[in-house]
Amino acid sequence: MAKVVIFGILDTAELAHWYLTNDSEHEVVAFTVHEEYKKEDSFQGLPLIAFEKLQEEYSPGEYFLFAPMTGKNMNRLREKVYLEGKEKGYRYISYVSSKATVCGNEIGENCFILEDNTLQPFTKVGNNVVMWSGNHIGHHGEIKDHVFFTSHVVMSGHCTIESYCFFGVNATIRDYSHLKQGTLLAMGASLTKAETEEWGVYLGNPAKKMEGKKSFDVY
Known part of the structure; x- marks a missing residue:
């Protein structure tokens, strides 16, 4: 079991939360987006954290990321977020x-x-x-x-x-x-x-x- 932070607040992130909660042993603990898109402090009843500050509250040594985003820009937008998470030291489920x-x-x-x-x-x-x-x-x-x-x-x-x-x-x-x-x-x-x-x-x-x-x- 992993403690997981999901990237995103759109439909795919909401679906990921449902699937992980209902069909996995993982525990979703928070959501994250880039700071410019963060308009609230919570999503689906969980904390919503600016991606730029994620390491301060959810250490890469303890928490995993999951970024199941859409295929926009021929999957290169999802790749960009994926690589940013890797650079921060996060592992992915x-x-x-x-x-x-x-x-x-x-x-x-x-x-x-x-x-x-x-x-x-x-x-x-x-x-x-x-x-x-x-x-x-x-x-x-x-x-x-x-x-x-x-x-x-x-x-x-x-x-x-x-x-x-x-x-x-x-x-x-x-x-x-x-x-x-x-x-x-x-x-x-x-x-x-x-x-x-x-x-x-x-x-x-x-x-x-x-x-x-x-x-x-x-x-």
Whole structure:
């Protein structure tokens, strides 16, 4: 069991508090945000602390962080907060729902894996990865750091997902695919190519690359 401070005061932080309270052994003790966004002194009945002053009240030696934020700016906003916490000396928990199916997978820190995800054997998950509910993660794959799966995404076997990728609802990825850094596969898109381009946006079925746009321009 860890004593945990959650970063954020928006929906994802509220959900994280619910999941940790109702489906983990961890104890949520406080919330934190950057000082410019701190308008109150509490959230969900717990102290709300300015991130810049967090170490003064919640020592990194005693408390853990959890920052399960959205995928905005192609996960780079979440990465920034994650790295700031690391610089302060904090360790991170991960949350894996008791209603997810996992098979001894290697899962990194600050991951938020919700109910009805299926992670087949021999697939590794990096740090700071979010999997919303109901995804199928195929066998013998690798998901690197700062990746976001929305819901009902199918990732077939033997895929490599590089950092900063984002997958819309009902996206499908064929087996043996290599998705380069920053790939955005849109809602309902079906990737039949074996490889994408860095920071590319792919739409449709079969998925085609959007010309003239980078993923960080779109999301």
